[in-house]
Amino acid sequence: MEDILEYQCPYMDPKLFQTPKTLDTSRFEGEGPTPFSYIPFGGGPRMCLGKEFARLEILVFIHNVVKDFRWKLLIPNEKIEYNPMPTPIKGLPILLQPSGDIASDCQ
Ligand code: HEM
Numbered sequence: 396m397e398d399i400l401e402y403q404c405p406y407m408d409p410k411l412f413q414t415p416k417t418l419d420t421s422r423f424e425g426e427g428p429t430p431f432s433y434i435p436f437g438g439g440p441r442m443c444l445g446k447e448f449a450r451l452e453i454l455v456f457i458h459n460v461v462k463d464f465r466w467k468l469l470i471p472n473e474k475i476e477y478n479p480m481p482t483p484i485k486g487l488p489i490l491l492q493p494s495g496d497i498a499s500d501c502q
Contacts, residue, residue: 403481405432463497466490 407415411432412422422428436443443449460466469488475481493500 403477403479405434408432460491463493463495464491465494466492 405411409415411429423433427433431438436446436449467490469490470485473483473485473487476484
């Protein structure tokens with residue numbers, strides 16, 4: 396017997412997230428989402444031990460990419476498949492161009 400957890404199911408449930416397709420970071424403010432409704436790192440006693448480290452790493456990475464590069468989606472309306480994780484079918488290719496200080500360092 397095999398159990399597969401459909402990770403996107405709670406995110407699309409209007410009882411848990413009223414506007415699931417809207418980018419609304421305020422939903423994480425205050426007490427944040429209901430327990431076990433936002434589960435990229437699992438939940439309960441076996442929840443990911445590296446959760447805070449991973450979040451910090453991702454934050455630093457995104458900060459530097461947004462600050463130092465202009466980026467453009469090469470396939471703007473690329474389809475997403477659910478396998479069961481949401482995955483861009485062509486791998487989400489992007490074009491990165493240095494901006495600001497990095498761009499002048501390159502000249
Ligand atoms: C984006 C990055 C990461 C994601 C999405 C992720 C996700 C997960 C998930 C879904 C689980 C299973 C939780 C459960 O069964 O309820 C898990 C377990 C675990 N993760 Fe991560 N993880 C990430 C990064 C990391 C990092 C950086 C570390 C260590 C430095 C780490 C260490 C662990 C460990 C040790 C467990 C097993 C915990 C246990 O079974 O008690 N993870 N992770």
